Amino acid sequence: MLNLDLSNRTALVTGSTAGIGKATAAQLAAAGARVYVNGRTEERVQTAIADIRKALPDADLRSAPGDVSTVEGVQQIISVLPDADILVNNAGTAELGQFTEVTDESWQHLWDLNVMSGVRLSRHYVTGMVDRGWGRIIFVNSSSALDIPAAMVHYGVTKTAQLGVARGLAETYPASGVTVNAVLPGPTHSELNDRYFAFLQQQRPDVPLQQIQEEFFQATHPHSLIGRFAEGEEVANLIVYVASDLSSATNGAALRVDGGVVRHL
Template sequence: MRIELHNKTAIVTGSTAGIGLAIASGLAASGAHVVVTGRTQARVDTALATIAKDVPNAKVSGIAGDLGTREGAEQLIAAVPDTDILVNNLGIFEPKAFFDIPDEEWLRFFEVNVLSGVRLSRHYAQGMAKRGWGRIQFISSESGVQIPPEMVHYGTTKTAQLAVSRGLAETLAGTGVTVNAILPGPTRSEGVGDFFGKIAAEKRVTQADVERDFIATHRPTSLIKRLATVEEVANLSVYLASEQASATTGAAVRVDGGVVRSII
C-alpha cells in the first residue's frame, strides 16, 4: 500500500515531540504539507528542523501558541483557516491520587485534552464537509477504556475524547469526512520517557528496568510486553489520514499492544 497525501494540508497539535512529532513526520513523508504546533517557538523550530532532516523535501511550517486556551485556538485558525487533515494529539498527563486532584486540575486537563480538539474540530470540520473530504483524529488512549486509578482525571478526559469523536462522526455522516479515535497503549513518548527516567534516577536502576516493572505491575495484560514506539502509533494515524481509510469512521482504533482485554 502506498499512501499519497500530496496536495493535502495536515495540522497536528502538540507535535513538537513524542507521538505528535512522529505523526507529523509520517504525514510529511507521505507528501502532506504539515503544520506543526507547540507552546513555544523554540520547540516548534526544533521540531521543524528534525522533520526536515528526517524527511527530504518535507513541506512543513509551524505555529507557536497554547492550544489549551480559546485564544490559542483562535490564533491557529487565523493563521491556517482550512485544513484537510486534523490530528488532535495535544494532551497532558500526570499520575496523582484521586483525592489529591483539585478542581483546577480537573478543569486544566479538560481544557487541554478535550476542549482543544473540540474547538479546532468545530471550525475545521465545517470546511472539510463543504469540500467533501477530510480526516479528523483524536489521539485518545487505552486509559479511556480502562481508567487508571493513578490518574483518574487523565483517563476521564480520554473517555471524553472517544465520545466527542463518535458524536462528530455521526454529525458528519455522508459528507466524505471521517472521524476516528486512536487508542495508544503505554508508549515511549517524551513525557513517559522523562517520567520513567526520573523514577530510574531515584531508584538507581536503569530506565529499561523501570519500563519492564511498569508493564508487569500496571499493564500486565499487555501482549507485546513492552512500550510501543511513537512510530508504531504514528503508522496507524497516517493510514487513517489516507484515502485508503475512507470506510473507517466513528471508530476507536487500538494500537495498545493488546492491553485492553477485548475482542472488539
C-alpha cells in the same frame, strides 16, 4: 494497491513537537502532505521541524505555534492556518494523582487540554472539510479511556469524553466525505514517561534505566501482548492510514493500537 499519497492535502497535528505527534507529522510529510507543526512556543516548533527535516529534507513543514488549551492559542493557530484537510487532535497530557487529592484546577486543566482543544479546532475546520467533500479528523485518544487507571481518574475521564466527541462528530456529518475517528494508543514512549523514569532512576541510582522500565512495565501492564512500550512511529502508522483515502470506509471508530493491553474482544 496500497497508496498513502497525501500530496495536495494540508494537515495540522497538534502537540507535534515530540512523541506520537512528531512521528505523525513526519509520516504525514513523508506521504506528501503539507504539515503544520504545533507546539506551545515557536522555539519548540522550529526545533521539531529541524529534526524532521534531517530525515526528510524535502518535507513541506510549516509552523503553527499556540497553546491549544486556551481559546487564544486556538485562534493563534487558526489565524496561521484557516483551512485544513486533515486535523490530528494529538495534544494532551496525563497527570498522576489520587482521586481525593486532585484539585478542581487539575481537572479543569486536563479538560481544557485533552477535550476542549479538539472541540474548538474541530468546530472550526469541519465546515470547510464538509464544503469540500473530503476531510479527516483524528483524535489521538488512549487505552485509558476504556480502562480508567485509579491513579489518574481525571485523565481517563477526559479520554472517555473525547471518544464521545469523536463519535458524535462523525454522527453529525454522515455521508459527507469527512471521517472522524479516534486512535487509542496504549503504553507508548513519550517525553512524559521519559521524565517519570528519570525521576525513578534518581531514587535508585544503582539500577540501570532499562531494568527500571521493564520492572515498571511488568508491574503496571501485565496483560500487554507485545510486552513492551510502543514507539511513537508505530502509533503514527495507524494515524496516517486513517488520514488517507484508503480509510474511506472507517468512520466513527475507536481504533486500538495498544499492544493488546486492554483485555477486550
